Amino acid sequence: MQKICLIIPCFNEEHRLPVAEIEAFLKQHPHVFMLGVNDGSTDQTLRILKTLENTLPQQFVAFNMPKNSGKAEAVRSGMLHAHAHFDAEYLGFWDADMSTPLSELNWFSAFSGGTLRHRIIMGSRISRMGSNIDRKMMRHYLGRVFATFTSIILKLKVYDTQCGAKLFSKDIIPTLFADTFKSKWFFDVELLARHIKLYGHDKTYEYVLEIPLNRWIEVKGSKLKASDFLKVPLELMKIKRHYKL
Numbered sequence: 645m646q647k648i649c650l651i652i653p654c655f656n657e658e659h660r661l662p663v664a665e666i667e668a669f670l671k672q673h674p675h676v677f678m679l680g681v682n683d684g685s686t687d688q689t690l691r692i693l694k695t696l697e698n699t700l701p702q703q704f705v706a707f708n709m710p711k712n713s714g715k716a717e718a719v720r721s722g723m724l725h726a727h728a729h730f731d732a733e734y735l736g737f738w739d740a741d742m743s744t745p746l747s748e749l750n751w752f753s754a755f756s757g758g759t760l761r762h763r764i765i766m767g768s769r770i771s772r773m774g775s776n777i778d779r780k781m782m783r784h785y786l787g788r789v790f791a792t793f794t795s796i797i798l799k800l801k802v803y804d805t806q807c808g809a810k811l812f813s814k815d816i817i818p819t820l821f822a823d824t825f826k827s828k829w830f831f832d833v834e835l836l837a838r839h840i841k842l843y844g845h846d847k848t849y850e851y852v853l854e855i856p857l858n859r860w861i862e863v864k865g866s867k868l869k870a871s872d873f874l875k876v877p878l879e880l881m882k883i884k885r886h887y888k889l
Contacts, residue, residue, distance in 0.1 A: 649732040651722035669746040681722040684712030716831035739808030741863040763851040767809035770856040
């Protein structure tokens with residue numbers, strides 16, 4: 645069984661972090677590790693992360709960032725820290741509210757295959773027969789518009805860049821996460837732009853895999869508002885110009 649380390653970026657998540665679900669999953673999956681990144685929270689998030697660390701010291705580590713830096717930097721810092729301190733074949737990030745249930749990680753593992761062939765495995769919220777994708781209709785349509793613009797900018801057939809469940813093979817972590825992100829809002833798109841810039845479109849199609857989630861439930865309290873989609877054109881153009889796509 646491949647070892648996997650998940651980065652859980654947290655900013656004021658004391659009421660949304662499902663502690664019991666995390667504990668139960670880790671106890672049943674000894675090959676999975678977690679790094680809970682406290683991104684300058686002003687509530688009890690850090691205390692909760694420390695409690696998880698004390699409860700499961702072999703599998704959970706609390707990583708504190710005293711100043712709020714945003715999800716992009718919390719993920720980047722967490723990935724680099726975990727790469728340096730955890731022995732894992734795949735590292736990834738997972739939304740703290742567990743809108744993608746941790747049980748989906750077993751589905752991800754089925755595609756890693758033990759060969760590290762896929763450098764990036766991305767969850768994709770595709771509503772289909774046999775799945776349970778519970779998402780507000782407006783967010784779904786905004787997501788489709790965003791995906792269309794993203795595909796045009798990246799020249800890549802990608803369905804869902806913004807799902808907060810992704811895995812990366814250990815070998816590309818130092819390169820892909822070395823520099824701070826230019827986009828505060830859509831760093832997921834920027835990660836694909838970096839891969840294209842480094843390896844080209846053909847290798848990106850070969851090494852990046854989107855898999856349809858079996859279950860995704862929208863949880864109230866998201867930091868990203870519908871109005872933030874007004875920033876989409878400017879942020880995507882910023883990425884396009886920086887990486888000369």
